[in-house]
Ligand SMILES: *[C@@H]1O[C@H](CO)[C@@H](O)[C@H](O)[C@H]1NC(C)=O
Ligand SMILES: *[C@@H]1O[C@H](CO)[C@@H](O)[C@H](O)[C@H]1NC(C)=O
Ligand SMILES: *[C@@H]1O[C@H](CO)[C@@H](O)[C@H](O)[C@H]1NC(C)=O
C-alpha cells in the first residue's frame with residue numbers, strides 16, 4: 001500500500017498547488033450551483049460518517065498460518081471472526097484542484113476483536129495440545145486517502161475514483177488468555193496480515209462507497225416536474241469546474257412544457273455572476289438562477305394557454321349583472337337588460353421578467369373582455385387592455401424558490417367596445433377590483449409553489465438568504481441532512 005499513499009500525497013500536492021480559477025467552458029446553464037469550502041467540508045464529513053458506518057461491524061477474512069515455535073513445536077494458528085468494531089477519525093481534509101477532489105483521513109484509530117485458536121504437535125508432546133481464546137487489536141494510526149473527479153455524462157454527473165489508498169502504520173495486539181509464545185507469534189507473524197486485511201477491507205469499502213455515490217448521482221432525475229404544465233430541466237451542462245476552493249456545477253435550468261423536449265431558442269446567458277456576500281459568513285452552497293429561467297417559465301405557461309381565466313364571481317356579485325350598470329353604461333343595459341356577465345381575462349403576451357437589484361420586475365399585459373351571457377350565448381361587448389407593472393420578492397420555501405407578487409402600478413385603455421364609450425374612472429375601478437381580488441391573489445397562489453432548487457433528496461436548505469445580482473437571483477444557504485434513509489436504501 002505504501003506506493004499508493006506516496007502517489008496520493010503527490011497528487012494532493014499537485015491538486016492543492018493548482019490555483020487557477022474557473023476554466024472557460026462552452027455550453028452554459030441558467031442555474032449554477034457553487035459548493036464552497038464550507039460545503040465541501042460538510043460533504044466530506046457526511047461521506048466519512050457514511051463510510052465509517054459501512055465499515056464498522058465488517059468481518060475480515062480468516063487468517064491461518066503454521067509457524068515453527070522454538071521449544072514448542074509446529075503450531076497451526078487460526079484467527080477468525082476478525083471484526084472491526086469501531087473507527088475514530090481524528091482529522092480529515094478535503095482539497096479540490098482542477099484535476100479532482102482529494103480526501104484524506106489521517107491518524108484515525110480503530111478497534112478490532114478476533115478469536116484465535118491453535119494446535120501444536122511436536123515430538124515432545126505427541127498427543128498435541130490446543131487452546132483458543134479472544135484478542136483485541138488496536139489500530140493506532142490509520143491513513144486513508146482518495147481522489148475522485150466529477151464528469152458530465154449525458155447530463156448527469158459521473159463520479160470517477162482516480163486513486164485510493166489505505167495504510168495502517170501502527171497496531172497493537174492484546175491477548176486474552178493464551179501463552180506468551182502465542183503473543184509473540186501474533187506480533188511477529190500475524191500483525192502484517194491483520195494490517196493488510198484492514199487495508200484491503202477499507203479499500204474495498206471505498207470502492208463500493210464511490211460506486212454507491214456514483215449510482216446516486218447517476219440516478220438523479222434530468223427533469224423535475226413543476227406542475228401539470230411545466231418541467232424544469234435539471235440536466236447538468238458541461239463538466240463541473242473544480243477550482244482550489246470550490247466546485248461549480250452548471251444546470252440547464254430552462255423550463256419547458258410537459259412533453260416538450262426542445263430548448264427555447266434565442267436566449268443568451270449574458271454576464272457572469274458576481275455576488276458579494278457582504279460581511280455575512282460564507283455559506284455551503286450558492287445557487288444562482290438566471291432571469292431566463294423565469295422567462296422560459298413565463299413562455300411555457302403563456303403558450304400552454306394557462307394564463308386565461310373566466311371570472312364569473314366577484315366579491316360584489318351585483319357587478320356581474322347589466323342591471324348594476326343601468327346608469328353608468330346605459331347602452332349596455334338597453335341592449336342586454338338584466339343579463340349576467342362574466343369577465344374573460346387573458347394575458348396577451350408572455351409576461352416579461354427582469355431581475356433588478358432589489359426584486360424581480362414583472363410586466364404583464366392583460367386583456368379583460370366583458371362578456372354578456374344571454375340565452376346561453378356569450379357575447380363579448382368590450383375589451384379593456386391593462387399594462388401591469390408588478391414586483392416580485394423571491395423567497396425560499398422548503399427547497400423551492402418561490403415568489404410574492406405585489407402590484408406596483410397599472411394603466412388601462414379601452415381596446416374596443418360595442419356598448420359605446422366607457423368612462424375612464426369606471427374602467428379603472430373594474431380593473432383595480434379584478435387585479436386586487438382575482439389576478440394577483442391567483443398568481444401568488446401559483447408562485448408560492450415555486451421552482452424546485454437542485455438539492456439532493458434527503459437534504460434541506462438551512463438559513464437560506466436571497467441576493468439579487470441582475471440578471472441573477474442567488475440563494476446562499478447551508479445544507480442539512482434530514483436522516484439516513486437514502487444511502488442505506490441503495491443497492492449494494
Ligand atoms: C489528533 O490530531 C492532532 C493533530 O493532528 C494530534 O495533535 C493529536 O495527537 C491526535 N490525537 C489522536 C488521539 O491521535
Ligand atoms: C477501542 O476500545 C477502547 C477500550 O474498549 C475504547 O476506549 C475506545 O474508545 C475504542 N475505540 C477506538 C477507536 O479506539
Ligand atoms: C435539457 O437541457 C439539456 C442541455 O441544454 C438538453 O440537452 C436537453 O435536451 C434538455 N432536455 C429537455 C427534456 O428539454
Ligand SMILES: *[C@@H]1O[C@H](CO)[C@@H](O)[C@H](O)[C@H]1NC(C)=O
Nearest residue numbers: 308310344345346367369378
Ligand atoms: C377569451 O378571450 C380570448 C381572446 O382574448 C378568446 O380566444 C377565448 O376564446 C375567450 N374565452 C372564452 C371562454 O370566451
